[in-house]
Amino acid sequence: MRHTRTPMNLPLIGAALVGLGAGALLSYPGWGLALSMLAWSIYHARQFNKVMSWLSREADDMPPEGTGLWGDLLDQLARRRKRAVAREDKLKAVISRFQQSTASLFDAIVIIDRDNNLEWWNKAAETLLGFQDSDRGKSIFNLARDPRFIRYYQKEQYQEPLQLVSPINSHTFLQHQISRFGDGDRVLVSRDVTRLVKLEQTRQDFVANASHELRTPLTVIHGYVETFLEQDLPRPLHRGLSQMQHQTTRMERLVADLLLLSRLEATEHITDLHPVGIQRLIEQIHRDAEELSGDRAHHFQVEIEPGYQLLGQELELHSALSNLVFNAVRYTPGPGEISIRWWVDDKGGHFSVKDSGIGIDPIHIPRLTERFYRVDESRSSASGGTGLGLAIVKHVLMRHGAHLTIKSKTGEGSTFTCHFPPDMVRPVIEAVSN
Template sequence: MRRSRPSMFYEFLAYVSAGFLLGLLVSYPGWGVALGVCLWALYQMRQYNRLMNWLQREDQSEPPESPGAWGELLDELARHQKHAQSREQDLKAIIARFQQSTAALDDAIVIIDRHNCLEWWNSTANTLLGLRPGDRGKPLLNLVRDPRFVRYYRKSNYQEPLQLSSPANPDIHLQYQISRFGEGDRVLVARDITRLVKLEQTRQDFVANASHELRTPLTVIRGYLETFLDQELPRPLQRGMSQMQQQAKRMESLVADLLLLSRLESTQHISDEQPIRIQSLIAQIAQDARDLSADRGHIISLEVDPEHDLIGQELELQSAFSNLVFNAVRYTPGAGEIHISWKVDARGGHFSVRDNGIGIDPMHIPRLTERFYRVDESRSSASGGTGLGLAIVKHVLMRHGAQLSIESRSGKGSTFSCHFPPDMLRSLNYQDSAAG
């Protein structure tokens, strides 16, 4: 229960009054008042020193007993101190519980402040990321220097995770996921996916080996079929041999696409980034599309930004772009329009193929990039497609940090667009001026 004590003002009046009465006894009331004020000031200084000495202690001792207003102040501070100590104990218990729970996780968790410096991490991060106690306060990008991680960290969109080898152990494969919180802070979660990567590698090796083994017998079959077709054969046998040759060619295309897809899946990122003359690349693809169109009369138009090129792997991008353009030729009726464009804006570079062909029902769009997924089995078979084209496109774009978007409606045509981030572009004007 709080004690009722006189206020500091009444204490001051008491000292002044006592000094005044003492001064009257010696016929010097003014000096008595001055003496009372000085004694009051000395008393306040003494109480202040006692308060400061108590506050500077770390033994959590009880406050000194004092009368009057100083006693009330010390009691109030003691109550606040006990409350703060109680809250501190609760917070310590919560932090200890949090550290115990995060230490039990198999994932590395790292908290990064607004200045991109390490603020806290769990014990698993020591193993997976090679962090040490002395790294606290150091910039994260000074410790994890892989250019692909730096590029991923600096972009603002963390919807897709990043897969890389561990900086502490190249045999460990990690999946990085970053989330923002607070005012510019980030939390980085690194998950060990080595087992999943090995399982996926086993699957890829099986597909690659099986596809590779199929090439030789297919080559032999095609060779004999061509030899037989060069002979004079009865019409029924000729027709059968021609269909066999057609299917053998299709199987060879399928095997080639399987091998290419297996190679693309073997790594998440390209290893040799080179400037690509995208203007000439698109022009060559457009010419190949006109040759494929032959006498079907497609109107193929180009719109190409002359000031920006791409940085990447040319053969992979040529394969991806060709797949999109050739699909437009295959699925657009004769005399249809196909528009190929390369545009650059603040969001990056955009390669698009737009046609006014048969289109795709929106319900099929989310699954178009799956292997062997077909909107219409008979239509796809007739076009000669393998069912792997868009899967190849998706993996090529993933390796270049790009994304595929599809807009289509049945009977209204389709637009396939590849969106590349700004850091994959190269300004030709800048290069020319630098060279000059």
């Protein structure tokens, strides 16, 4: 029912005049005014109580009858309440649909608030991560206690996912991916990748076993070919044996790289770290690179910031850094410029190799670290490369908590830079004699 709005001061003035008039007739105008104001207050108090009682009841209850201003107020409140109920029902339907859809997912979805506390998760999170209703509101660090997950979470570098064993099942492997949204909130998506891990392990075992089995026959063939080449043979036969020697040597390098890559892939992290003299290591690689350059006479520029050691495995670091330097020698026509640099800043240690070689089209850069990926098949084969060098570099750096950046343009050379975290770099403490 619509009510006609009446200015609030008119009923009040009218009640006051009635009270004064009635009191004047009885010769007590003051008492008449006081009694009329008291009646006015009691009436509005009762109307107020009706409104409050109605507001405290269920939203679908009909509003009480009211007159005047209270009728207008009740109409406005009833309309607003009806719209609020409609919006609430709509939101409930959306939330219910969202919960039903996420409950059907096999991936665990967890919403974490800005204070790192668990806010909501779907059914799969209970199966994969072991969350329970009593965990709501607890810190994510109390439930996901793996140090690698904590480092991944706190570094806030979520470009790459993190793969770990499930906290409730050692035979299940989970891939974690975190994204930020809202005002500091995060959503964690955990996916069961056990099948993919097992397939990858099968592939690694096959490659490792096949490579291992190939070593012996290749060694035998290579030895016999060398023995035959030492003999006085006809030129066509000598030429054929020379090609066989070249190809067996290349296959031996390929097998060696496959075995190294399989070993690197076996574990993602190094458990035994040793201080490595980075200056001595780079100087050794520089000497080997000059020998590889040979008659092409590349010009090397070496800049090493002294006084630092790098924590890690020396053989792995030598393999990764030498691969970058030797690639620069192979793909830079002589006499070209090759710059080798090591420096340390607040972001960690950095090793870069810059050349003036043929360069790489930027379209190929995202795939350069894939196994056997070649920008130019004929060019790579002629250089004697196996196609595994940069894959080895990537895995060595991952095991050392580092990463590789590549900058290159066709005809303008390339720059490969290894970035090591600050906790892997230590200053050399020299002994002071008294």
